[in-house]
Amino acid sequence: MNNMAWSSLMSRIRSRTMSALMMVLLVSVGGAMAAGGQLEMDFYSNTCPHVEAIVRDEMVKILKEAPSLAGPLLRLHFHDCFVRVHTLLFRVPSLYSRLIIMHLEMNEYRIKKLFQGCDGSVLLDSTPTNTAEKDATPNLTLRGFGSVQRIKDRLEQACPGTVSCADILALMARDAVVLANGPSWPVSLGRRDGRVSMANETTQLPPPTANFTRLVQMFGAKGLDIKDLVVLSGGHTLGTAHCNLFSDRLYNFTGANNDADVDPALDAAYLARLKSRCRSLADNTTLNEMDPGSFLSFDASYYRLVAKRRGLFHSDSQLLANPVTRAYVQRQATGRFVHEFFSDFAQSMVKMSTVDVLTGAQGEIRNKCYLVNN
Ligand code: HEM
Ligand SMILES: *[C@@H]1O[C@H](CO)[C@@H](O)[C@H](O)[C@H]1NC(C)=O
Ligand SMILES: *[C@@H]1O[C@H](CO)[C@@H](O)[C@H](O)[C@H]1NC(C)=O
Ligand SMILES: *[C@@H]1O[C@H](CO)[C@@H](O)[C@H](O)[C@H]1NC(C)=O
Numbered sequence: 001m002n003n004m005a006w007s008s009l010m011s012r013i014r015s016r017t018m019s020a021l022m023m024v025l026l027v028s029v030g031g032a033m034a035a036g037g038q039l040e041m042d043f044y045s046n047t048c049p050h051v052e053a054i055v056r057d058e059m060v061k062i063l064k065e066a067p068s069l070a071g072p073l074l075r076l077h078f079h080d081c082f083v084r085v086h087t088l089l090f091r092v093p094s095l096y097s098r099l100i101i102m103h104l105e106m107n108e109y110r111i112k113k114l115f116q117g118c119d120g121s122v123l124l125d126s127t128p129t130n131t132a133e134k135d136a137t138p139n140l141t142l143r144g145f146g147s148v149q150r151i152k153d154r155l156e157q158a159c160p161g162t163v164s165c166a167d168i169l170a171l172m173a174r175d176a177v178v179l180a181n182g183p184s185w186p187v188s189l190g191r192r193d194g195r196v197s198m199a200n201e202t203t204q205l206p207p208p209t210a211n212f213t214r215l216v217q218m219f220g221a222k223g224l225d226i227k228d229l230v231v232l233s234g235g236h237t238l239g240t241a242h243c244n245l246f247s248d249r250l251y252n253f254t255g256a257n258n259d260a261d262v263d264p265a266l267d268a269a270y271l272a273r274l275k276s277r278c279r280s281l282a283d284n285t286t287l288n289e290m291d292p293g294s295f296l297s298f299d300a301s302y303y304r305l306v307a308k309r310r311g312l313f314h315s316d317s318q319l320l321a322n323p324v325t326r327a328y329v330q331r332q333a334t335g336r337f338v339h340e341f342f343s344d345f346a347q348s349m350v351k352m353s354t355v356d357v358l359t360g361a362q363g364e365i366r367n368k369c370y371l372v373n374n
């Protein structure tokens with residue numbers, strides 16, 4: 001073969017390879033789209049018709065044994081939905097030198113776009129080679145993992161290999177709120193479990209020190225707006241917080257690290273009370289009710305606290321820094337529009353729990369919520 005013929009053959013191969021490659025990529029993208037289903041209310045109606053009743057029944061028992069788990073279970077779902085792994089994986093085909101085209105292994109070409117919203121990734125344990133979200137600092141304070149697995153075990157008995165851990169968590173969070181006398185909302189189902197959990201991705205979670213701008217930006221990155229921010233922050237009507245997550249407001253707000261270095265956005269009487277509970281910056285064990293007196297019940301009293309500059313975190317206090325969120329806080333602080341807050345909360349939860357989830361053939365149905373399948 002002379003040089004001309006060789007280079008013309010090569011260029012033909014190259015162009016055919018390119019178009020084959022383009023074809024395969026297009027087919028795969030189309031396939032991935034087709035494989036992505038939708039969330040549906042009656043997703044398990046044939047495969048696990050009693051799923052909601054089973055979760056509810058078990059949640060009643062769990063909260064009877066440990067009423068303080070309502071907050072942690074709501075928070076688990078929030079963290080699950082907020083931490084998303086964004087990856088674009090291309091797998092290069094094995095190239096057999098001369099027979100490039102004939103050996104195009106269709107199945108080797110995968111274009112996988114993972115935008116994982118609520119996908120159960122928060123539940124995964126770390127492995128020897130990967131530190132999971134669970135073990136990242138913002139999440140060291142998460143609780144309730146055992147209860148999720150307890151419900152998963154019951155569902156595995158009733159309908160093996162059917163219900164995803166991500167769906168279980170979405171249902172548990174809803175039931176936790178309902179059983180704490182809060183609002184209910186429809187949970188559409190069909191989420192699939194992700195196979196990735198990365199500790200470094202928890203930087204997507206807003207820290208308690210965040211200012212208003214940062215909160216808006218971090219919620220915005222999840223498709224949630226200012227209204228969702230002020231409404232979902234109302235989740236802090238439930239549960240407790242460790243001193244060290246807000247003690248910078250008491251002793252080291254600007255970094256001066258002395259008794260007078262306090263957050264000016266905190267009510268003075270409340271500040272004194274918090275200082276008597278949290279004696280130092282190092283205290284990472286003392287728990288504080290975020291909505292003192294009613295931390296086990298879901299109500300609008302969180303807003304009354306925030307309006308009085310008694311929100312526990314700097315992030316809570318920041319809801320007063322913007323006219324729109326401040327107006328919402330003040331309206332709810334009157335206690336006369338609780339039904340409005342309930343219906344807003346339900347709406348924002350539906351939004352948060354459905355953005356960018358895995359569906360259809362994406363991900364998997366985990367056998368154990370803390371482990372990816374084999
Ligand atoms: C706006 C940004 C948010 C920030 C900065 C934030 C931060 C925090 C922090 C630091 C804690 C204390 C954890 C501990 O010490 O154990 C906490 C607890 C909690 N958060 Fe948030 N959070 C935010 C939004 C949300 C949302 C959207 C929800 C749910 C709708 C939520 C529900 C909860 C619950 C229920 C607890 C109590 C957990 C327990 O009792 O163990 N939070 N949050
Ligand atoms: C987390 O680590 C993975 C793998 O090391 C990397 O691909 C990803 O971009 C990192 N994410 C962030 C938010 O740093
Ligand atoms: C808000 O916090 C961000 C960093 O998280 C900072 O860059 C910004 O200057 C702060 N904005 C205000 C108004 O303090
Ligand atoms: C006090 O705050 C500064 C600035 O945020 C920080 O660098 C320092 O580590 C804090 N001191 C303690 C004892 O936590």
Ligand SMILES: *[C@@H]1O[C@H](CO)[C@@H](O)[C@H](O)[C@H]1NC(C)=O
Pocket residue numbers: 140282284
């Ligand atoms: C609390 O602080 C102590 C001492 O600094 C540390 O050894 C421990 O790991 C911390 N606990 C948690 C849950 O971070």
Ligand SMILES: CC(=O)N[C@H]1CO[C@H](CO)[C@@H](O)[C@@H]1O
Pocket residue numbers: 137138139140141206207208245284
């Ligand atoms: C105990 C612990 O490491 N707590 C960390 C939890 O996450 C917050 C941020 O949300 C960190 O500031 C804490 O240090």
